[in-house]
Amino acid sequence: MAEQNYMRRMRVDNLLEKAFECPVITVTAGPGFGKTCAVYNYLKSTQIRTVWLQLSEADNQPADFWESFARAFLPFGIDVEEKFKRLELPVTRVDLIRFIELLVDEIKPRYRYAFVFDDLHLITNTSVQWFIRSLVDLVRTKSADAMELGTSLVLISRMDCGLDSVNLAAEGCLAEIGEAELQFTKSETLDLFRYMGVNVSRGLMASMDELYAETEGWAFLTNIAARLLQKQKDGIKYIKNALRHNVSLVIENEFFLQNSPGMNKFLAKLSLISYLSADLISALEDGEKLMGEVIKVSSFLGLMRSFALVFLAFGML
Numbered sequence: 001m002a003e004q005n006y007m008r009r010m011r012v013d014n015l016l017e018k019a020f021e022c023p024v025i026t027v028t029a030g031p032g033f034g035k036t037c038a039v040y041n042y043l044k045s046t047q048i049r050t051v052w053l054q055l056s057e058a059d060n061q062p063a064d065f066w067e068s069f070a071r072a073f074l075p076f077g078i079d080v081e082e083k084f085k086r087l088e089l090p091v092t093r094v095d096l097i098r099f100i101e102l103l104v105d106e107i108k109p110r111y112r113y114a115f116v117f118d119d120l121h122l123i124t125n126t127s128v129q130w131f132i133r134s135l136v137d138l139v140r141t142k143s144a145d146a147m148e149l150g151t152s153l154v155l156i157s158r159m160d161c162g163l164d165s166v167n168l169a170a171e172g173c174l175a176e177i178g179e180a181e182l183q184f185t186k187s188e189t190l191d192l193f194r195y196m197g198v199n200v201s202r203g204l205m206a207s208m209d210e211l212y213a214e215t216e217g218w219a220f221l222t223n224i225a226a227r228l229l230q231k232q233k234d235g236i237k238y239i240k241n242a243l244r245h246n247v248s249l250v251i252e253n254e255f256f257l258q259n260s261p262g263m264n265k266f267l268a269k270l271s272l273i274s275y276l277s278a279d280l281i282s283a284l285e286d287g288e289k290l291m292g293e294v295i296k297v298s299s300f301l302g303l304m305r306s307f308a309l310v311f312l313a314f315g316m317l
Helices: 010-019 035-044 062-071 078-086 093-106 126-141 165-170 186-195 202-206 208-215 219-231 236-254 261-270 278-283 287-296 298-306 309-313
Strands: 024-028 049-054 113-118 152-157 174-177
Touching: 010 035, 010 174, 024 035, 024 126, 035 113, 035 152, 049 062, 062 078, 062 126, 078 093, 093 126, 113 126, 126 152, 165 174, 186 208, 186 219, 202 208, 208 219, 208 236, 219 236
Parallel strands: 024 152, 024 174, 049 113, 113 152
Antiparallel strands: none
């Protein structure tokens, strides 16, 4: 999870430190925004004991999910892992109470804990979703003795986590970190360049506005830009073209190859619209039918509008 060239950003760390005063934290952004690295490296710098579950589509099988969940307790001892493994995924309130009792026995109140579910957007199984929502309620109400102040549930996702965000926030139980908070500022971009050994020359400084307009603070492209500058000290035009090439690869791999041809053509149309609304999307051809799929990939829409020329390369427009 940690990257060798990961640069800690004080601004992001401060946001996370404040967020961890809440029992529920959501970190929601599209791919390449550094969600996982930001949370992982912050927790690594603290004394917070972490139960980290890296989710995959396989975890939509309840038995596989529970095995992964139990395995996440391995850092606390193989005996602790085995105790949780012997339980099955709670699917009723009675099952949940049995799980809470075990949790109370194993979690030591003198420590702070974080339970992290990474890539939550991959989970569609209703039983697994119910269990995770039950954990949200658990830390929200602090109904178990172990759920003292300082214990947090962290949900990392590419899309909305499906929580009752309004009421959670009103109760002071929810902290939300999104793309706007994770984007690199212009000064952080320069800090990263220096951190990675780039010579920040006068020519580069003069081109920073142009270069930043290409990356838009997206962590993925900002890191690519730094690596390119390590090798290509001049030639901003070359670097801009290389950045756009990398964006096209991301969109192809994460997007086009997983969508139907009709969906790709529909999204190509959306990439040309500067302001998107649900009514406008529904009004487009096939918009109403494809609305559910659009919501699932909403984190890409801003990226696609910024790089609409990519669609030309794939013959979508």
